[in-house]
Amino acid sequence: MRILLVNPTTRIYAKGLSVKAQSPLGLLCLAAVLREDGHIVKIFDHNVENNGLKDCFKFNPELVGFTSFTGPMILDGLNLSEVFRTHLEVPTVWGGVHPTLLPAQTVSDPRVDMCVVGEGEATIVELADCLENSRDLSRVKGLVWKEVNNGNVKIIENDPRPFIRDLDSLPFPAWDLIDPEKYRATSMGIKKSSLSLYSVQSSRGCPFQCRFCYNTIFNQQKWRFKSAERVIEEISYLKEKYKIERINFKDDNFVVKKKRVEKICRELYKNNLDVKFAADCRVDLLTTQLAKFLRLGGCEQLFFGVESGSPRILRFIRKGITLPQAMDAVKICKKMKIMSSASFVIGFPTETMEDIKLTQAFITRLNPDDILLKIFVPYPGSSLFDYSVKNHLFNPPQKLEDWALSWANANYQLSSVPLNMLNRLAKTMVRSFYIRKFPSKIILFLMGLLKNRISLHRILFQGVKIITAYTD
Template identity: 25%
Template sequence: MADICLVSMPTLGRAKSPIVPHWMLWLSGYIEQQGYQVDVVDVKSSINDEFSEREKERVFREAIEQAVGSRSPLVGLSGFTEDYRELVKLAREIKKKSDAKIIVGGIHATVSPEDFFLKEDSPFDVAVVGDGEVPLTNLIEAQKDGTHSLEEISGLIFRKGKDIVHTAPQSVVPDLENMPLHPYHKLDMNFYLQPQQFLVRPIYLSGVHIFTARGCPYGCSFCANSGKKVRFRPLDSVIGELRYLKETYNIDGFYIHDDTFTIKSDRVIDFCEKLMALNYRFLWGMEGRVNQFPDSVFRVLKKSGCIQIDFGVESGSQESLNRMKKGITVKDTETVFSRCRAEKIRTYANMLINTPDETEEDVRKTVALMEKIKATVYGICVTTPYPGTEIYDRYVRPPLSVDEYQLYSNNKTYTSIVDPRFRLAAHALSIEELSERLGKRFMLSRTWQIMSLQPLYLRALFRSKRRVQYLSMFVFRLLRRVSTLFQKCLRSLPGSGNVSSKIL
C-alpha cells in the first residue's frame, strides 16, 4: 500500500492530452526520495477517438476505481479553476468508497484555497498553497506517526468545525538542485510519446515538455503565476534528464516550458553547448521573451537544434502592452522576429484581443504588427480574467461564485466573451467576430505549416524509430483537417458583422 495516491484530473480533455502531467512527476519523485511510496492514477483515452459522454464517464469511473483500489490513506488531487466542479465531484466519489483523506493542490488551491471549504460537508480535508513537495511529505509523516497536528504544517488550509484554518506560509521550498530524476516509468509513456502537435506547435514531434526552472519575476496583469522568484535546476540535471529520455524512450525532441528560460543569456548558451555535446540531434523549441535575445544567444540556438521560439507578443500597441504590464516594447518584437527570420528559426506569436481598456486603434496596431512580423504560426486568444490575476480583481464584479467557475470550461472561452464580466475592451467591436476574422486571416492561411517540409525536420523523421507512427498520424490528421475545413466552408455565410473593414 502506497503512502499517498496522486490522481490526474480525469476529464476527457486531460485524458486525451499528450502533455506529460509534470506535477505528478515532481511530487512523486520528491516524496519517494524522502523514503515514502507513491501511486499515480493517470487514465488516458485515445487521441484519435471522438469525444463522447460514454468515454467521459469511463475515464472518470476508472480513475475513481484506481484511486480507491490503491488503498492509500492520502489521495492528492490537482486542478485549474475550470476543474473546480469536477474536482468536488471526484473527491466526493472517492470519499464515498474509501476512508482516505483528500488533499487538493494546484493553481486554484494556491490563489483561492478557501473555495474548497465553503461548505461544512466539503469532501476535501486539506488544501496546499504553493509548491506541494514539502507539505505533502509532512502530511504523510503526520499520517504515519499520528503525533503532528495540521496546524504545525506550513502551507495548508483546512476546515476545523465552522472555522477555516490557515497555517503559516511555507518557509521551506524544495531545493531544485537536489531534485531526483522524474519517475517517468509511472506513466504510460507509449501514450505520451506518440507524435504530437503540442511540443513545437503545430508540427508533429515525439518528445516531452521539460522544465529547467520554476517561477517568473514579471508582473503581467493577466497571469496568476507572476511576481515569483525564479529557482533554477542545475543544467547537468536537465541534460541528465534528456539523456535518460533518449536512451530509455528514444525521444526525437523536447520543448522547454519555463516561463523565463531566456532570463540568463549565459545559462542558455551553456545549455546549448551541453546539449550539442550529447550529439543526439534533437529538434526542440522553447518559450522566450522578445527582449532577451542578444546575438550570442541566437548564434548557438540554431546550431543546437532549436527550430522554434514561442513568444508572448500579445499586442502591437505599446499603450496596450503597458496596461498589461508586459515590460516589453513593440520594437523588441519587431527586432526579434526579424532576427529569427534571418536565422531561419520558426516563430510562434501569441496574440491577445479583448485586452484591458483596448481601443479600436489598439486593434489596428496589433493587426499591423502581425502583418509586419510574419510569424510562422499565430495563436489568437481572447483575454479572459482568471482568479488570482490583477485583471480579475479589477474587472470581474461581482466575483464569480464557485458554481460559475464552470464558465472557464466553455470551449468558446478563447474565442468569445462567455460572461459580460469578462469583457475588458473599451471598444464596441464584436470580440467573437474579431476573433473569427483574425483567425481566418492569419491562421487558416498557414494550415499547411503542419507539413513543415524543411530538410532538417524530414531528416529527423527518417532517423526516428517512430517514423511509421509519424506517417500514420500525419495522414489521419491531415484528412481530418481537410474534412473540417470543407464543412466550415459549406456552413459559412457572407457578411462582415460590426467589425470594421478598416481594421481588418
C-alpha cells in the same frame, strides 16, 4: 502510505480534434519526492484514462491528491473527490495554481479536506508523514485545512512554506508511473507525433510583471533555476532510459539567465545528445548570439508572448516589450531556422476596436510560423483580475465549483468591444493568418517529409487546420 495523485480532465474538443493532453509534470515531481520518502504512489490522469477508477479503488489509497488550474478541470476534480471520499472514506488534498491563489475558498468546499499552497514537494511529504503517524496538521507549513466540530467548520491557514532554494536537490520526475505514449494527440483517428511527450522544468517563476499573469502572486515574482549541469543530467537520463528525441522546457520563462541557457545548449551539443527542444522566450531577451546557441543545442521552436499589436495595450498590461523587439525576435528565428510561435490576446479591459485592428495588422507584419489567439479572461492572482473586480467589470465566483462552470464558457464583457464581436474577430484573425500561410506551410511540410521524414499524418493534421480556417 499509499497515495493516489489525480490529474482531472480538461476534455476540450473542437471540430472533432482533441486538444493534446500534456503529461502531468507537477504530479510526477510530487510522486518522486513521496517515493523517496518511502510512500507508495499511483497517478491517475483522467485526460488519458477513461476507465481507470477500478484500478484506483483496487490501489486503496490512504490519501488522494488533486492538482488544478482555474477552469473546467475543477469540476471533474470535485466529482472525483466526492467519489473517493464517499467510496473509500479517504482524505483529499488539493494543490496547484488555483488552490494556491484561493486556498480558503477551495477548502470551504465539502469535497476538499486540505489544500497545499505553493510548491508542493516539501508540504506533501510532511502532510503524508503527519497523517501516517497521526500528528498535528498545524505543524505542516504551506497547508490550509479545516476542523469540523458539531457541524461547525473552522478553516485553518498554517504558516507559509518558503520556496525551495536548491532545485538541483529535487529527484527526477517519476516518469515510470505513466505511459508517455498516451499523450500523443490524435487526429482523424491517427496518432500524430507531438513536439514532445517529455518535459523538463529547468526553472520556476518569472521576474517580470505582466498584469494578466498569476505568476506575480504564485511565485512572488521570483525566478529560481536548476544548474546547467543538472538540466543536462536530467535530459541524459531521459535519453538513456526512454530514448527521447524531443523535449519541452516547461519553464515560465526559459531565457532569463542567458549564460545558463548558452551553457545548456553547449553541453547538449558537446554530449551529442541529439535531442530537439522547444521553449518559451520573451522577445526582448532573444539575440542573434543566443539564437545561435539555441540552434546549436537543438532548439526547433520558440514561443513568444507578444499579446498585442497596440503599444498602448502593451503599456497597460505592463508587458515590458516593444513591437520592434517582437519583429526582431521573429526575424532572428527565421534567420536561424527556428520555428516561431506568437500568442496574442484581445478583449483586455480598456481595449478598443482600434487597438484590435492594430493587433490584426501587426500579426500580418510579424508573420510568425504559428499563432495562438485568445479572448482575455481575468485569472485570479493577476493584477488585471483585481482591476476588473475593482472597476465592476467582473464579479468573481464565490464558490469553487462556480469557477469551473463560469470558466467553461468565459463570456465576460471587459473591453469596449462587444463580446459577440470579439468572438467573430478572433475567428477572422486566426482564419486570415492560416489562409495566408497555406501555400508556404504545404511547401515546408513537403520539404520536411523528404528531408526529415516528417510523418504524413502531420501534414494531414495541418491540412485539416487550414480547411477549418476556410470553413468555420
